[in-house]
Amino acid sequence: MGHEEAECPYAVGNIISLQLDASHNQQTVEAKITRVFEPFTLSCVMLVSLEPPVLGLDDQMVLKLFDRRFVVEFREMWGIDSWTPDIEQQFQQFVMDNSGSEFITRLKADDKLVDKEGDSWNNLQDEAWVHYRMQDFYNRETEVYHTMRDIQGKDIPRLFTSVNIPGSPSSRYTDVSGILVQYIDGFELYALGDSTPSQFWQSVCEDAIRIVRLFGNRGILNQDVNVRNFIVQKGPAGIFKPSMIDFATCRFRREYKDEHDWREWKSRQDEEGAVGFVMQRMLKGGYAYHRSAYYRQLDYEFKMDE
Incomplete structure (x- = not known):
């Protein structure tokens, strides 16, 4: 240069x-x-x-x-x-x-x-x-x-x-x-299997997916949902709690031309699966991902031919 x-x-x-x-x-x-x-x-x-x-x-x-x-x-x-x-x-x-x-x-x-x-x-x-x-x-x-x-x-x-x-x-x-x-002092969700006893895995992952759904309910599509963008912290009662971080690439419902466009992009992004499927695979039977009715419907609408 x-x-x-x-x-x-x-x-x-x-x-x-x-x-x-x-x-x-x-x-x-x-x-x-x-x-x-x-x-x-x-x-x-x-x-x-x-x-x-x-x-x-x-x-x-x-x-x-x-x-x-x-x-x-x-x-x-x-x-x-x-x-x-x-x-x-x-x-x-x-x-x-x-x-x-x-x-x-x-x-x-x-x-x-x-x-x-x-x-x-x-x-x-x-x-x-x-x-x-x-x-x-x-x-x-x-x-x-x-x-x-x-x-x-x-x-x-x-x-x-x-x-x-x-x-x-x-x-x-x-x-x-x-x-x-x-500042949340904890570890990234992908390290859950190495950082917590197995009896916490199901509840922590379900809580992370609950947060993902909250965003969708508010008309937010997070293009950067992944298992590194959740920080898990151990609380005073010994309970592990995930928090979502990093929202710079989020998009909003108003940016899509209509409901069909919005739903298609929600299907493509599959924020829920980006956590659920990945953690189910990583934890090898220690966590069972239950796909929501909303995403099952999106799968039916947009992924039947895949």
């Missing part, structure tokens, strides 16, 4: 200044990174503590930053060059020009633009598209948390606040959006 890649600031021991959302008077706080969850895919995820503790928030929280610069796996997956300070300087100039703002307007108007024209884009257009996708991921994740607010702290983590890291004063396209959410 001819340019040295910049060192990622999201490392253990580093301190990040965060601007909290309007509900917290846009207060600025310092977050010390105590753990980093790599690789960075759709967001940069880390465990942080606020110094000093403020607003009655937990001692440790998960910070998710939708930072286009350092989502390494996302950039690699789409064949986009690694971020450098030189690219950033050019990008800031690009988004201040009319051509840059017009391009971003086109991105917002047509979410299929990357499929139509992406192969011909230059580095700066690529950078603008990654920014657009990061903001979309942030918007989707926060909408899910607000839609499912009644199960926060029970079946999904609690959302404490949205945050922002301001970029260039002259352009909002260099800001970094993020969230602070509850």
Whole structure:
């Protein structure tokens, strides 16, 4: 590339200044990174503590930053060059020009633009598209948390606040959006067989599928349901409880043209089976998956010819 890649600031021991959302008077706080969850895919995820503790928030929280610069796996997956300070300087100039703002307007108007024209884009257009996708991921994740607010702290983590890291004063396209959410100290659902006695397997898996169904009942299609996106925690009474995490790729009922389209995509995604069938296979008889009437009907409607 001819340019040295910049060192990622999201490392253990580093301190990040965060601007909290309007509900917290846009207060600025310092977050010390105590753990980093790599690789960075759709967001940069880390465990942080606020110094000093403020607003009655937990001692440790998960910070998710939708930072286009350092989502390494996302950039690699789409064949986009690694971020450098030189690219950033050019990008800031690009988004201040009319051509840059017009391009971003086109991105917002047509979410299929990357499929139509992406192969011909230059580095700066690529950078603008990654920014657009990061903001979309942030918007989707926060909408899910607000839609499912009644199960926060029970079946999904609690959302404490949205945050922002301001970029260039002259352009909002260099800001970094993020969230602070509850840290659930546990293990991923796929490790259930190695982490709990077998008498808990059926109830934990059934609880995970119950959460999947709650999302569907609220008009949410989670494109990233898998056994790594549930964290299982042992409670004080010795009961193991799963919680679903990561909602950046969720879609909503309003995005589908009609009920048939919605049901067809629910069938294709098969969120319930992505947990039930997989865990039944992994636990080798220790868990029996009972498919719901809703998904049996979807199978009848859309999979009879397969």
